[in-house]
Amino acid sequence: MTELASPTQHPTGWSREFIGEITATEPVMGDSVLVTFTSPPQLAASCRAGQFVELLCRTPQSSDPLLRRPFSVYATNPARQELTILVRPFGRGSAWLVEQPVGAILDVLGPLGNTFTVAPKSKNLLMVAGGVGAAPLLMLANEAVAKGMNVTYLLGAMNAGGLLAPGHLPGEVEYIVATIDGSAGRQGFVTDLVSEYVQWADQVFACGPEPMFRSLRREVLANRFAAKPTVQMSVERTMACGVGACLGCMVETRRGMRTSCVEGPVFEMDELAW
Amino acid sequence: MTELASPTQHPTGWSREFIGEITATEPVMGDSVLVTFTSPPQLAASCRAGQFVELLCRTPQSSDPLLRRPFSVYATNPARQELTILVRPFGRGSAWLVEQPVGAILDVLGPLGNTFTVAPKSKNLLMVAGGVGAAPLLMLANEAVAKGMNVTYLLGAMNAGGLLAPGHLPGEVEYIVATIDGSAGRQGFVTDLVSEYVQWADQVFACGPEPMFRSLRREVLANRFAAKPTVQMSVERTMACGVGACLGCMVETRRGMRTSCVEGPVFEMDELAW
Amino acid sequence: MVTEEQQSGEQWVPDFTVDLAPDNPRELVLRNPVIPASGCFGYGIEYSGIVDVQRLGAFVSKGITPAPRSGNPMPRITETPSGMLNAIGLQNPGIRGFIRKYPPIWESWRVPAIVNISAEAVEDYATMARMLDDVPGVAALEVNISCPNISAGGYCFGWDPVMSSEVTRAVREATTLPVIVKLSPGAVDVIEIAQAVEDAGADAVSLINTLVGMSIDTRARKPVLANNTGGLSGPAVKPVAVRMVYQVAQAVRIPVIGMGGISGLADALEFFMAGASAIQVGTAVFSEPGMLIRLIDDLGEWLRANRIASLSDIVGVANPRFHSTTVRHSEIVAEMVGQ
Amino acid sequence: MVTEEQQSGEQWVPDFTVDLAPDNPRELVLRNPVIPASGCFGYGIEYSGIVDVQRLGAFVSKGITPAPRSGNPMPRITETPSGMLNAIGLQNPGIRGFIRKYPPIWESWRVPAIVNISAEAVEDYATMARMLDDVPGVAALEVNISCPNISAGGYCFGWDPVMSSEVTRAVREATTLPVIVKLSPGAVDVIEIAQAVEDAGADAVSLINTLVGMSIDTRARKPVLANNTGGLSGPAVKPVAVRMVYQVAQAVRIPVIGMGGISGLADALEFFMAGASAIQVGTAVFSEPGMLIRLIDDLGEWLRANRIASLSDIVGVANPRFHSTTVRHSEIVAEMVGQ
C-alpha cells in the first residue's frame, strides 16, 4: 500500500508523501474517531510526539475540499508500520475523514513539523489537553512513561462523553479530567486544575484551543512561589503546504514570524508574542 | 427516507427532488452497476420508459463535481417504492456513484423528460442498444412484453463481458447481441444486425452513442422494400437543470432547437436535423 | 434589536422584507431576500413541481433581447472545478414574443417578476424598457450590461463607465419601473462602474455576472464549447463575487444585490455581511433546486437563533466602510496587494 | 511527426525540451515544461524529501522585493470551493538577503532557477534586475506586475498597458537575463497588456496570477483574511486561465507560460493545446506535491501513447489563430458573448 516504501531510503527520503490504507477505526471522545493507517516503516519508526501528518480529505474524483488537513500523530506502531490519528468531525474535511471505512485509501504527507522537547533533567511532566489536543500529548505521555518519567495528564471537555477513556493512557500516568457541565471530574475548565500541579512540574506541555493557552499562561505566570516550569504549546494554524513553502501558517514570536509547520507546531510559551 | 413522500401529493407535486437510499447494487456488463434506491411511491409508479433521473454525484461536504448527472431509468418497482438505474463508470460522477454502498444516501431529481411512445397499432418492436443505452430500452421491453407485443432486443458491446446477461430481460424477448471482438454473438457493430429486422419491425427504438445512431439511420433508410418503420432515439446531451430552465441541452430539430431534458430525451429520427 | 412584539410569541418572525428600490415610487418590495438569478430559473414556470415559486422573494427571467435569438450552437455548457461554463447565447423569443407569452402568466402571481434585458445598442435597451414600462406582471428590470456594444467595436458595455452610464440613463428615461443594473466582473474597476450607474439613475445594482472562461476538450483538441468561451459561474467564483460586493457596497448608497456561487446559508450570509441587501442564486438552482426554499427557512432560523430582529441588521456588518462612499480607489487597490 | 531515430527503440523518448527565451542569447532551455509557480515552492529547498527538484523543468522562487518584508498579519490563507485565497504579503528577505542566501545553493543544481521580482516603482524593478544580472545560480527573471504602482496612486501596474510596458522596458534594459513578464488577470484586456510587454522586450509571458477575492467568516462577522482580500488560485480559476492563455497565444509571438489551477495531466494538456509552451503549477503543489514529477512522467506517457514526437506539436492545436497576431480585439470580445 505504501507507494515509495523502499526500506533503504532515508527517513526523510522521497517517501514523505505516501498512500496509507485504513486498518482500524475506533470511536472515542463522543463523535471523534481514532483512525489507524499504514505508513512506510521508517516513517512510523522515526515519528515523534508533536509531529503531524497532512491528509487529503476528498475522493480522487473531486477537487474540493482542496487543501490537506493537518492531524497530530496520536500513536505510532513501527512493528505494524502504522500511524494513528484522533479526528474530531468539525467541518468539511474531518467529517469526510471520520466516515472512511477500514480499507479506504488515504493520501498522507508527513510526518511534518517539530516535536515536543523533554529536557534530560526533567522528572515531572504536566500535560494540559483540551479536546482533540489530547492526541499529541498522548503520544508524548507514552514516550515519557517509557523513559521512566512522572506524567500528570489533564484533559478538559464539554462533558463526560467528550473524554478519553482511561484505558487509552498508559497505567503509570496520573489522569485527571475536567468537564464544563461537571458530568465527570472537576466542573469547569481544564486550566482550573493547573494551579495544583504547576509547582510540581518541571515542564508543562499543552495542546488545545487558543483561549485555553491564554488561561494556562495566566495560571503559570500567577505561580509566584517556585521556579516557573517551562511551557511548550502546540499551536493550530490553517495550513496549506505543511513544509515551509507557502508562508501561510505563520506564528508571531519574539524573534519574528515563524512557520508553524516546520519551526512549529510546538513553541515555547515564552517565545510566543502574546 | 423520502423527503416529501406524502402519498396525497400529485405525481408532479413538490416531490420531484427527493432523497433516496440505496437498497441494492449489482455488477452487470463488466464494470457497470445496477443501482437501486428508494423513491416516493407515486414517482416509482408514474415513471415511464425513456425518462431519466438526475443525481448529485458527490458527498455533502464537497462542491465538486458540481452538476447532477442524468441516468435513464432501467426499472421501477412501485410495490417496493424503488427505482433502478444502470451506471457505467466513465468519468468523475459515475465513478463516484458506482462506489456507493447499500445504505448510501442519494439526492435525486426526477423522473424527468419525455417517454418512448409505442403506437397502439404496433405489434413488432425492434430495440437497438449500445452499451448503457441498454437501460431505457430494457424498461421499454418490459412494458411492451406486458402488453403482449413482440420485442427483438439488439445489444452491442466491445466484448462478451460488456453484455447484459439474458436473465435480465423478460423471457419473451428475442435477445440478439453483437461484440466488436466477436467474443459473443455476431462480430461487429450492433447496427450490422439491424437490416435483418427492419422489415419486420413496426417501430424501432434506439439508445446508444451518436455513431450508432448514424449507422442505424443508414440501415433504416437503406431499406427500400417495405414501409420504413418509425424510429425513436434517446439522445444524450450534457445537462445542467434537467427541467428546461437553462437551455444548455438543446437538440437541433427540423422545427428548431428543442430541450433534450423536457422535449426529449426521446426524439423521432425524422425530426432530428442530421 | 428585537421588538417587544416580535419577542412576545415563543418564536418571533424575523423581518425579511427588503425594498430594492427605496427611492422609486413604484418600489420593489420583496418578502424575503432570496431570488433565483437570470438564466437559471427560466421564466419562473420550469421548476413548477419542484420549487414553490410563490415563496421566493422575487425571480429574474432569462435575458430578453430586442429580436428573437436561437442562441449558440451546441455544446453550450460544460462543468469545471466547482463551477460551470455556459454559452447559451441568449436564446429567447425576443421582447415581443416574451411580452405576449410570460407576463400574463405572472400577473396573478404574488412573487415579483424581474425581467433581465440585454442588447447591443443603447437605443435597443431603451426601446425594451419603454415596451416593458406598463406591462402587468413585470415588477422591475435588470439591465445586463455584460454585452458587446456594436457601435464600440464590440467592447463590452459593462467594462466602461461611460458606456455603462449611457445604458443606465437611457433605460432610466424610458421607464418608471425599478431599474437594477447588473455589473460585469470583467471591468478593471467595478467601483467606478457602480458609481457611474448609480449617478445615471439605477435604483439598485446586482453583481456579479459570469467571468469569461474556457475549457478544452483534450481528446477532440478544441474548446469544449462551440462558442469557444463561456461564462464561468458557481461556487468557484464566490470569492471574486464577495470581494466585488464588498467593494461596491462601500462605494454606493443604493441597494446591492449579491450573487456568484451561493449554494446555501453560509454563502448567503457572506454576501449579506459584505453588504448585499438581497441575494441571487444561479448555478446552485441546477444542482439543488430545493435549496432555494430551504435557504429562506434557514435564514429565518439563523436570525432567530442569533436573536437578530431584521435581516438589515447584518447587512454590511463585515464591512466597516459600508455605504461610506468616501473610499478612494487607491485605498481599495492597496488592500488588494495580496500574495 | 515521429523521427526514425525515435521510432527505432521500443519506446521513443518524446522531445520535451523547450526554450522559453528563443530570442535571447542567454536562452532559457528547460528539459521539460513543468515548473512550480512562484510562492508555491518556496526557494526550491522546502520540498526536499518530497519532490526531486532536479527533475523539474525549472522552478520559480517566492517573489522578492527591494527591501525585506515580514508580510501581512495572520490569517493569511483560507480555503474556497476548489480554490484558496492567500494574502501572504510578499514575506521575503529582500533582494540583498536573497542574493546572499539562495543562489549559492542553486549554483550547483542542474534545474534552472527563475527569480520572481515584485516592486512598487519602475526603478525598483530595474535595480533588482541589475543586481541579479550576473548572479550565478539565477537562470531568468519573472516580473510580477500584479503590484500597486505607488506613483500611480496604487493602481496596479499589470492593469495598464503603459505601466506594464514601462516596467518591462526598465527590466529589459537592466539585464541580459531572460525576462518573463507575469500578467495579471485583473486587466480588462489581457491581450493589450501582453502585446505591450512583448513590444517592450519581454522574452516570454506567464499567466495568470491570482484573481482578487474575499471570504467572510460568518461567525466573527468579518473577512477571514487579516488583509480582507487575497489572491484566488487553484482549480476554481482554471477556466479563466485557459481562456486568457488562449487569447494571449493568439496575440503574441513570444512563448507563453500557462498556469492557474493545473492539478494533473488533463489540465496541463488544456494549457498546451490553448497555446502554452510550458506550464506552472501553484496551489496543487500544496495538495499533491508528488504530482509535479508524476506530471512529467504522465506527459511522456501521453505523448508516446498518442505517437506525438514533440510536445511542440500539440502547443496551440486547439487554437486556430495561434500565434497569428492579427486577431482584432473586437473579434475576441465578440466571441465572449456567452450566456
Ligand SMILES: Cc1cc2nc3c(=O)[nH]c(=O)nc-3n(C[C@H](O)[C@H](O)[C@H](O)COP(=O)(O)OP(=O)(O)OC[C@H]3O[C@@H](n4cnc5c(N)ncnc54)[C@H](O)[C@@H]3O)c2cc1C
Ligand atoms: C498542527 C495541527 C494539528 C492538528 N491536529 C488535530 C487532531 O489531532 N485532531 C483533529 O481533529 N484536528 C486537528 N487539527 C485541526 C484539523 O487540521 C482541521 O483544521 C479540523 O479538522 C477542521 O477541518 P475541517 O476540514 O473539518 O473544517 P473546515 O470546514 O475546513 O473548517 C475549518 C475552519 O473554517 C472555519 N469555519 C467553518 N465553518 C465556518 C462558518 N460557517 N463560518 C465561518 N468560519 C467557519 C472554522 O472556524 C475553521 O477555522 C490540527 C490542526 C493543526 C494545525
Ligand SMILES: Cc1cc2nc3c(=O)[nH]c(=O)nc-3n(C[C@H](O)[C@H](O)[C@H](O)COP(=O)(O)OP(=O)(O)OC[C@H]3O[C@@H](n4cnc5c(N)ncnc54)[C@H](O)[C@@H]3O)c2cc1C
Ligand atoms: C438522458 C441521459 C441518460 C443517460 N443515461 C445513462 C445511463 O443510463 N447510464 C449511464 O451510465 N450513463 C447515462 N448517461 C450519461 C451520464 O449522465 C454521464 O454523462 C456519464 O456517466 C458521464 O458522467 P461522468 O461524471 O462519469 O463523466 P465526466 O467526468 O463528467 O465526463 C463526461 C464528459 O466529459 C468528457 N471528458 C471526460 N474526460 C475528458 C478529457 N480528459 N478530455 C476531454 N473531455 C473529457 C466526456 O467526453 C464527457 O462528455 C445519460 C445521459 C443522458 C443525457
Ligand SMILES: Cc1cc2nc3c(=O)[nH]c(=O)nc-3n(C[C@H](O)[C@H](O)[C@H](O)COP(=O)(O)O)c2cc1C
Ligand atoms: C446557464 C446560465 C445562463 C445565464 N443567463 C443569464 C442571462 O440571460 N442574463 C444575465 O444577466 N445573466 C445570466 N447568467 C448569469 C447568472 O444570472 C449569474 O449572474 C451568474 O451565473 C453568477 O451566479 P451563480 O454563480 O450563482 O450562478 C446565466 C448563468 C448561467 C449559469
Ligand SMILES: Cc1cc2nc3c(=O)[nH]c(=O)nc-3n(C[C@H](O)[C@H](O)[C@H](O)COP(=O)(O)O)c2cc1C
Ligand atoms: C500562497 C501563494 C503565494 C504566491 N506568491 C506569489 C508571488 O510571490 N509572486 C507571484 O508572482 N505569484 C505568486 N502566487 C501566484 C502563483 O504563482 C500563481 O500565479 C497562481 O497561484 C495561479 O496558479 P495556481 O492556480 O496553480 O496556484 C502565489 C500563489 C499562492 C497560492
Ligand code: FES
Ligand atoms: S503551511 Fe505552508 S509554510 Fe506552513
Ligand code: FES
Ligand atoms: S438541462 Fe437545462 S434546459 Fe435541459
